[in-house]
Amino acid sequence: MAELSIKKLTKSFGGLTAVSNVSLEIKTGELVGLIGPNGAGKTTVFNLLTGIYEPTSGEITFEHDGRKTRLNKLKPYRISKAGIARTFQNIRLFRDLTVLDNVRIAMHQNAGYGLLAGFLHLPAHALEEKRIIEESINLLDIFNLSEKKNEMARNLPYGEQRRLEIVRALATGPSLLLLDEPAAGMNLGETAQLTETIAQLRDRFDLTVLLIEHDMSLVMRICERIYVMDYGSMIAEGAPEEIKANPRVIKAYLGEDVANA
């Protein structure tokens, strides 16, 4: 079953076509990588998938538990509700709120009480808040962040901010997780640890994962399939071994001369 299917997706900003005719399909439970040189349009694909940009043309459909959703014109919060969560390449935490609040906000759509209960602090509010705090701390525990739950997000070191972004995405209860360069700026040890965590997450939370990453050690190690973009177009798709040997990919990354040598 295809979890996510993108057909002939195009996005132009005025005269610039950032993504052109891109098609992609991900099956439930897969761990797929999306790679390409800087400016290839990978993050734009993520922004189209999460409703931050509206596609110029093409179709995006997401299917989960037998429910099919067309994502093209949906607002980001609706896409989040449908079951897609993401992290951001340039960390976008709620900087002046606590670590715990960052996670609790992501549980917003699953908090079962309305405006009235919020204003009057009816019992439903207390019950749900208690549950949300427990679940948030459980999630933070997985990433060794629960001890910092009362710190402001902006005061966390860089690596922990990246991890908090993943926790926050998981807190929305997604079935498809989009990770935008999760290992950016991490050292070798941290990257290796993160690689393990991502693989474990997929099994533990029954996730489908699509990740953008420049760190090839991470991509080649855990991705089952890899898509390669260059100048807004999809230039290759296949298993890690195939991608490594694909002349178009080598050309895109290293230039014409090396590819011919």
Next chain:
Amino acid sequence: MSVKELVKKPVLRKGIGLGAVFIIVQLLLMTGVMNDYYFATLVTICINIILASSLNLITGFTGQLSLGHAGFMSIGAYTCAIFMMNVPPGWGVGAFLAGVLLGAVAAGVVGLLVGLPTLRLRGDYLAIATLGLSEIIRIIMVNLDITNGAAGLSGVPRFVNWIWLFVFTAGVVLLIANFLNSKHGRACKAIREDEIAADTMGVNTTRYKVIAFIVGAFSAGIAGALYASYFYVIKPDLFGFLKSVDILVIVVLGGLGSLSGSILAAILLAVMSSLLQSFAEIRMVLYAVMLVAIMIFRPQGLMGSKEISLALLKKFGKNLTFKKKRV
């Protein structure tokens, strides 16, 4: 801890605090220590607390800069005044309560109508749109017959006493505090921090911006109605741009994103203003100097984005004793 305990504890603490404030002021009034002049200052303080808390919800917590808060206050004041002056005298205090409610609802409805289109604007643009809105409201009040034009309405029945003042002020502040301390309040703060991230994490950002705006407008309507029913006279100029700025000054001074800061600043400014009465000529100059001084030494406002809580007071107390020991 059982659910019951969880619900009861903070409520109990708040209740004791509020009850104490109510009883102390009531005693001061009964013994005559608090004369009419002081009481008028108290009314101003309470109205300013309502105005500042509700503007803080919009600007400090949700991050939407609004320069038109006096406009909503004006709608509340005029609606309540016109209603009270046109119902039979036999209605008594019922006329007042219905008037306050009507004024608040009218302001809330205008907030909704204006919020839907303007909240798509960000930052400076929203500020200018809300500024324009309050000017439009002022000009409408100047030109309508029912509002008696620039001369305004006088002889509004006075029903505001300490009990009603307390009920409405405490009520508004408590409801806003509860709202902020729920998933709805967190959604508002998320919008302030990063609108795109909030949207991506499942927060319907338009909805929450509009809700914050409506709750803010509704509360400002209550403040306006209380004003009308205490000060007899209302006229359009009272609710001009400068009034909006006054409210914003309280919010910024107290700290954007601190409800207790807004309350503290509302009290402090009123006290400052009365203390300066004796320096009639240079009063406004001194007032401005004080504001500048506070902004230089506390640019984040008196409270920053913190709230006054037992934990904070304990920490403060510890610091004090620590310093004493070192001396």
